[in-house]
Amino acid sequence: MPSTTFAPMPNAEGYFGPYGGQLVPPHLKQAMDDIASAYAQITQREDFQQELAQLFADYVGRPSPIFHARRLSAQLGGAQIHLKREDLNHTGAHKINHCLGEALLARFMGKKKVIAETGAGQHGVALATACALVGIPCEIHMGQVDIEKEHPNVTKMRILGCKLVAVTRGAATLKEAVDSAFEEYLHNPTDYLYAIGSVVGPHPFPMMVRDFQSIVGREARAQFLEKHGRLPDHVAACVGGGSNAMGIFTAFLDDASVHLVGVEPSGEGTDKPGRHAATLTMGKPGAIHGMACYVLENADGEPAAVHSIASGLDYPGVGPQHSYLKDIGRVDYQAASDAECLEAFMALSRVEGIIPALESAHAVAWAMRTAPGLPADQHILVNLSGRGDKDADFVAQRLGL
Structure with a gap:
């Protein structure tokens, strides 16, 4: 993907100055490195670039x-x-831009399920849409407070075929949804892809989501x-x-x-x-x-x-x-x-x-x-x-x- 970044950010360890990195357990670091490697490979492939450009235009x-x-x-x-x-x-919303990229990456890596969190539901709807398009099961974690507040998006996610997990712990909003989705991902990082919904989380996600957006x-x-x-x-x-x-x-x-x-x-x-x-x-x-x-x-x-x-x-x-x-x-x-x-x-x-x-x-x-x-x-x-x-x-x- 063409580089339009402000200086060479992030560095090889995923840092933007003192921020970013991979503050994760060793076994999860390997999973993050595998995603980074696959992302580096797929972005150099002309067929990927053409498919993504066509989806951006026609879809x-x-x-x-x-x-x-x-x-x-x-x-x-x-x-x-x-x-x-x-x-x-x-x-x-803008969320479809990176969700298509993440769904195509999951397909390229042979993942069996894509997991994500959502707050307002826009990332959830966009990811459920992208997973339906490429034929990969999708599981969305959403705080119970947000489920009640953003009912139209909840209905769309269910129509699109995703599994919706209601998170009731704590404040039952976005942070708790992130915690819950991450815990599910940890059960099987080999077969699952956690499709983070923003420029947050361990490297390579802040870079990857930024690039797609x-x-x-x-x-x-x-x-x-x-x-x-x-x-x-x-x-x-x-x-x-x-x-x-x-x-x-x-x-x-x-x-x-x-x-x-x-x-x-x-x-x-x-x-x-x-x-x-x-x-x-x-x-x-x-x-x-x-x-x-x-x-x-x-x-x-x-x-x-x-x-x-x-x-x-x-x-x-x-x-x-x-x-x-x-x-x-x-x-x-x-x-x-x-x-x-x-x-x-x-x-x-x-x-x-x-x-x-x-x-x-x-x-x-x-x-x-x-x-x-x-x-x-x-x-x-x-x-x-x-x-x-x-x-x-x-x-x-x-x-x-």
Whole structure:
């Protein structure tokens, strides 16, 4: 796969500066190395590249367009807001980009089952879709709280034929789903592939998921240049684990003129421990799920309870490359609250006729907050990472619609 990374990242051990690596038991390290080796092999094969490119075009519907949100921009005043429409992909989000790659890798390795976690359900739906396409059994672990909140995606996963495992321990959200899926994977790492849903986990997953998602940024950069003869001034994306953000940021990392903004969930307030998931804003370097990264920890040094109105951002860790990009100052990590997210969700729906995922609405909220203070000739490009069908009933109930 063509390299569009910012410097040679990660290194051979899977580190982005001090973050990343393979913080796993020895027997699992061999399984991770086998995946890394198979990934290196498959990405050099022309037949793989052609099959993935054809699926992106004919199955996913790529390239996704960039839409100028003219009415929203006019109402806000200031900078122009543009949306990279990943919500128009088959399955409704950016997740299908790496899920197709992971399913093809599982087939290449002769795996007998693909296992994954999901929060908002978008990764679960995308992986169930990709596994149905290539004919591999799929098992998805999902927190019980998220199952009840994201019922439309749960129904889709079941229709697509995956085995859905409800996780009831702890907070019963994304972290617990990751723990549960990882435990199942450990039963048989030889025959199973754990298809991680973001740029997190042990090497090679942060690299691999980023590479599959980098098509978003490559398209966006070329599209914006072609249409406007220049690059956007700001590129914004929501950050939980960080896959959609790394997907679009990667193509712009070497463009010093482009302000890159990762928008985390401040939930009910970063001053309220356990009621936000702003890992890069409020966390510190630590380790979780086989990687070194920024982590929100409690007083005992364990991953803290977290909260976001968006199930896909409800995670106490973050991708190791994001952690590195924060430290070197290349990406500006900010936060948006539940209230701002809901306001952005409704504004985009009623002003532009686009219902965004609650995750993506965090990035829209940052754009809405920022645009009025910028000159009218500046351009903000938001990665609209998913559509809000899954969230519509929840939002309607929350707002009494």
